[in-house]
Amino acid sequence: MIVRATAYGQVNGTEIADGVYAWRGIPYARAPVGELRLRPPQPPQAWSGVRDAAEYGNRSLQPPAQFPEPGPPFDEDCLYLNVTAPAGAQARPVLFWVHGGGYESGSGTDQAGDGAAFAASHGLVVVTFNYRLGALGFLDVPGEDPTGALGLHDQIAALRWTHQNIAGFGGDPGQITVYGLSAGGKTVTNLLASPLTTGMIRRAASSSGGDHVKSQSQARDLATRFFRELGAAPQAIRQVGADDVLQAQQAIGVPPHSVWTWRPSIDGTALTGHPLRAIEAGAAAGIPLLAQTCSRECALYQLMAPDAAEQADRVLTGYFGGAVKDALLAAYAARHPELDEAALRVAIMTDERYVVRVGRLADAQSRHAPVWRSRYDGPYTGIADDPEFAPLEKLLYGAHGGDGTGIWQGGDGLARLLHDAWGAFATAGDPGWARYATDRREAMIFGLDGPRLAADPFASAREAWDGLDWQPGPWWRHEAVS
Template sequence: MTRIIDTAGGKVRGVETGDGVLSWRGIPYAAPPVGPARWRPPRPADAWSGVRDGARPGSSAIQPPPLIPGDTAPLPNAEDCLYLNVTAPADAERAPVLVWLHGGGYHVGHGQDMAGDGAGFARDFGTVVVSLNYRLGALGFLSLPDEDHTGAHGTHDQIAALRWVHANIEAFGGDPGRVTVYGVSAGAKSVSNLIASPLTRGLVHAAATSSGGDHVASPEQSRALAARFLKELGARDPRDAPADAVLAAQNAVAQGIEATWVWRPAIDGLAIPRRPTDAIAAGAAAGIRLLAQHCVSECLLFELGAPGSAARAVQVLEDAFGPAARDEILAAYPPGDPQADLMTDERYAVPTTRLADAQSAHAPVWRSRYDGPLAVYGGLPAIHGSDAPGVWSGGEGAAGDLHAAWGAFVTTGTPGWTPYTVPERSTMLFTADGPRSENDPDAGRRRVWEGREWQAGTWYEVGEGF
């Protein structure tokens, strides 16, 4: 079974992925960001003649190897990367739309990471699924000196994709008035950026995050990172440097897991005018329903991938708050070795709770935590990113519960449990024994962070000031 869809840019032929579900892959949603368009906001895609073959995804963004070998399908990398994929039931008509934003620390990944084609989700819930690539690393998030509105071009790419969805998704059977954005890790943080942005009004109607919250660079951090990158690049003009030289300079700043949290959007005054959670607390995302989740032991993943990561927690706290506050925070955690829990809270749990708190004054919010355990990891508690496979594909136990909850949220507007309000903070816990609701889990740990503000850094010692 194939179907040709007429988009604003031209015709594209889909392919059947099984069970009456079709996919259209590698559709350009913006012009290639190359040559003079490097480090510029995305422009509309050029129209094409004839019928475009939608059998293969487009190239992913220029990037180093994946953080964890084997965790992503090998795809060509290129600066010409602004492509998306659409998957839909063959009989879809004004169906709800789920737009997926991949993770990868803003420096690795591609649209089909974790989600694949999204065919299982489309089949099970009758939804249209959209996944997309966006510029990563230095090409997506470098703040060029002496330029206005710089440092968030990857975010502008995501906004361009949402505009494409609004203009074209009805032809694929989707409803442009029922668009949910969902992301994990950097994708979840991107969701916060998007619902807070003044450039997305009317493009997003619901949002879901796994391991999200604020993670944007301050102007000072952006300048420090740019200075280090340009030093590594050498005498070349970054606008004319070969792409492999740009990637080499990026890798010289940081590689592998240590590059996580180095690259992130800057407050550019256009797509991101201020810290997203502050904007959301002020009503920037009013009316947008939110489902916000984190995993119970997020940062155990980083300790497994780079042993010693969690031991940085004490120094990170001291740098952020000083010795006295560091000791106050440490005292809220059980004796022994609390660093992985501290890392989880500082990076994900507390930012996610603050996001939920902020939005709950302006729209319905639901909060959840995925506990696991993870059979594939020998019974470890749920770690960073481990919820996404269940959300997309379902399975036994908690994985199936996640799948059902996200499907209900996208199609009906509620995942099926008590909405989150302050101060009750009702939270659904997804466990091996089944889901159960609990008010304000880990309340003691949450309270010790109350009233404390900090600008998230890189965590790892890879550079000064960023």
């Protein structure tokens, strides 16, 4: 038996690789069902005896995947985490993973798998977990407080559990690195900004992050539409079936067109103000940050939904009006004469959704702590042997999420370099290249010819959007959703 103690009871794990142990399906909060639906997570109930921790817990309820992967059931009862550690670990650094999926899909094992690669290569203790998604995680229920960010509360509860219990698994609670990709990367920004995480984060890393929260009007409009589709009043939200909640969510939009619809609100508890403003003011002072984006982020969305590029003119006009929209298009056309009309708009989408927002995050945090930036230009890691995606590999160079599997699993070439950089950051606090600063803005480029340090590779995007402020929303139009 491989038994470890938590504050709520003992768990028995299993050896998943030579000298690597895992404990799976550990509840970090009570099941958020019945009267606990759409309410903040509550501490788990204690248990007696030794709980078997060989199997993963349920994944969050979510829309059916286009390419479904085998795994645990999808269920409203989903607040479970997993710990992986090298044998004999004592006070080892901890890597806490927040999965992506647009706040509407995914699970803790996405890209990270069982975490064994980092446990074996860098001696890290790895924590992965599931959190509430879509309406169950991010619906604003009129008259309730807090509301609109319950999935973020779940993420903070999992982090708190880790801080309080990880020593029993060989981890150092004073050396927790939070890392997320896509929605997980945006979550890292929220965790850095939240007053509820003070003292729990030692380092932070994000892939394709930035910030993406709902405004009050967006939250109100989305809730109005949701309850209309549900056919029930907000007071009845805990009496309807979970499948009815999911159906109402899908009536508003389904992936990929629903991406960026569900996201946290500034609820006054987990977030007390806009996350970037909080970080600018020093909310995460002293926490080193590693921030990476991909060179062609939104090529993935254009591939999944060929009408993605067509949305750019409407989205930009909605933000800024026609004159600024035309000026942005002209600026991108002048800088990228090699791109056709669709590719030009995909480049704008990449910068608006990710690159510029991450740049502003890096600038804000660099006032208070060391920051490193990087860009991934290489092949989409982890799909070479996937028959669904392998034929598309060249179309996905530098695309959104293309760095994730390489970071987690390592391998050859760029994948190994990514894995080692993240491992070095999580253990020693330095990925191995020059720090980012607003007077130099150096960044590491992970390209096909190998890594190279570049001076201000994001200059054109930053300059094109300089002086512009906007409230991001869904990229695709949904009736009654701002």
